[in-house]
Amino acid sequence: MIRSINTLLVPIPTIRAHKLACTVMNEQVLVLVHIQTEDGYEGWGEATTIGGLSYAEESPHSIKTNIDTYFTPLLLKEQPASAAKAMQLLNDHINGNRFAKCAIETALLDIEGKRLNLPVSELVGGRVRDRIEVAWTLASGNTATDISEAKRMIAQKRHRIFKLKIGSNPILDDVAHVLAIKQALPDCRITVDVNQAWTELEAMQGISLLQTGGVDLIEQPISMRNKSALKRLTEHFDVPIMADEIVQDPQNAFHLAADHCADVFAVKINQAGGLKAACLIGQMAHLAGVELYGGTMLEGPIGTAASAHVFSTYPSLRFDTELFGPLLLTEDILVQPLDYQNFGLNVPTGPGLGIEVDSDKVYRYAKQAVAK
Ligand code: MUC
Numbered sequence: 079m080i081r082s083i084n085t086l087l088v089p090i091p092t093i094r095a096h097k098l099a100c101t102v103m104n105e106q107v108l109v110l111v112h113i114q115t116e117d118g119y120e121g122w123g124e125a126t127t128i129g130g131l132s133y134a135e136e137s138p139h140s141i142k143t144n145i146d147t148y149f150t151p152l153l154l155k156e157q158p159a160s161a162a163k164a165m166q167l168l169n170d171h172i173n174g175n176r177f178a179k180c181a182i183e184t185a186l187l188d189i190e191g192k193r194l195n196l197p198v199s200e201l202v203g204g205r206v207r208d209r210i211e212v213a214w215t216l217a218s219g220n221t222a223t224d225i226s227e228a229k230r231m232i233a234q235k236r237h238r239i240f241k242l243k244i245g246s247n248p249i250l251d252d253v254a255h256v257l258a259i260k261q262a263l264p265d266c267r268i269t270v271d272v273n274q275a276w277t278e279l280e281a282m283q284g285i286s287l288l289q290t291g292g293v294d295l296i297e298q299p300i301s302m303r304n305k306s307a308l309k310r311l312t313e314h315f316d317v318p319i320m321a322d323e324i325v326q327d328p329q330n331a332f333h334l335a336a337d338h339c340a341d342v343f344a345v346k347i348n349q350a351g352g353l354k355a356a357c358l359i360g361q362m363a364h365l366a367g368v369e370l371y372g373g374t375m376l377e378g379p380i381g382t383a384a385s386a387h388v389f390s391t392y393p394s395l396r397f398d399t400e401l402f403g404p405l406l407l408t409e410d411i412l413v414q415p416l417d418y419q420n421f422g423l424n425v426p427t428g429p430g431l432g433i434e435v436d437s438d439k440v441y442r443y444a445k446q447a448v449a450k
C-alpha cells in the first residue's frame with residue numbers, strides 16, 4: 079500500500095550558464111517525487127524539464143501542482159498493486175502530463191525493483207549493456223571557451239562526443255562557431271541541436287554548410303509542428319537528421335518511425351511519458367530502422383539513472399547518449415555519485431534504480447527554496 083507521495087522542487091545552480099535557442103539556464107529546478115509504502119519501501123522519481131515553460135508544456139510548478147492535486151489523491155484512493163497498474167490508472171484518468179507520469183512510474187519501479195531485488199532495467203525489458211557512452215553539451219555561448227571546455231573533458235576522459243546548441247544567432251555566425259569547434263576537435267563526433275529555431279529554408283542553408291564542414295548529426299532543426307518538413311530534410315541530406323522535441327508519446331513516435339521522418343530519434347523518458355513508454359519507442363524505432371540516441375531533459379541523478387536503465391535495454395544505441403545532467407549541476411543529491419568513467423556512465427546494478435538519495439539534503443534544499 080502506498081502511504082505517502084511527496085513532490086519536491088529542488089533548485090540547484092548550474093556550473094556555468096547553459097545557453098539554448100529557447101532559454102539560458104543558470105539553475106536547474108529538479109522535480110522529485112518520493113513515494114513511501116506502508117511496508118517500509120521508498121522510491122524516487124524525477125520529472126525535470128528545461129527553462130520553466132520555455133521548452134515543454136509542463137513546468138516544475140505545474141508538475142508539482144498536478145501531482146499533488148490530481149495524481150496523489152487518485153493513487154492513494156485506488157492503491158494500484160504495481161507500477162504497470164498505476165500507469166494504466168493514470169493514463170485512463172489523466173490527459174497529457176507525461177513528465178509527471180514519468181516521475182510517478184520511476185518511483186514505483188524503484189520500489190518494485192527493491193521489493194523484487196532486481197534493477198529497474200530488468201523490469202522494463204532487460205539490459206543488454208552495462209555501460210553507455212555520454213556526450214557533453216558545449217553551450218557557454220563562446221567558441222574559445224567551448225573549445226577549451228571540450229579539451230578539458232577529453233583530457234579528463236569524461237567526454238569525447240560533443241553537442242553544440244545553436245539557433246539563437248544568425249545562421250552564418252552559428253555555422254562559423256560550429257565549424258571552428260569541429261576543426262579544433264577533428265576526431266570527435268559533433269552534433270548540433272537547433273532546438274526548432276530554423277525555418278525550412280534556413281535549415282536547408284544551415285544544414286548544407288554544416289554537412290560540408292563535416293558535422294556528424296543535426297538535431298531538431300525545425301519546428302516540432304512541421305513533420306513533413308523534417309521528413310523532407312531527412313530525405314534531402316546525407317548527414318543524419320535527429321528528431322527530438324517532435325518525439326513524444328509512443329503513438330506519435332510510431333507514426334514518425336513508420337514514415338521515417340528522421341534518421342535518428344532522441345528518446346527522453348520524461349518526454350515519452352515514462353520508462354516503459356521510452357522502451358516501447360526505442361523498440362519501435364529499431365524495428366522501423368530508425369537509429370537511437372539516449373536524450374536528457376538535463377535531469378539530476380534520479381532521472382539520469384532511470385534513463386540509463388532504459389537505454390541499457392535498447393537493441394542498438396548507435397548514437398550513444400547525453401546523460402550528463404548531474405555533471406552540469408554544482409551539487410549532488412546522491413550519497414554515492416553516479417559512476418562516470420572512461421567517457422561513459424556505468425548503469426547502476428543495485429535493486430530498483432540502484433542509487434541512494436540523500437533525502438535529508440533533498441528535503442532541506444526543497445524547504446530552503448520554499449522559504450525564499
Ligand atoms: C535538448 O533539446 O536536447 C539536452 C542536452 C542539452 O544541453 O539540452 C538538452 C535539451
Ligand code: MG
Pocket residue numbers: 271273297298322323344
Ligand atoms: Mg534536443
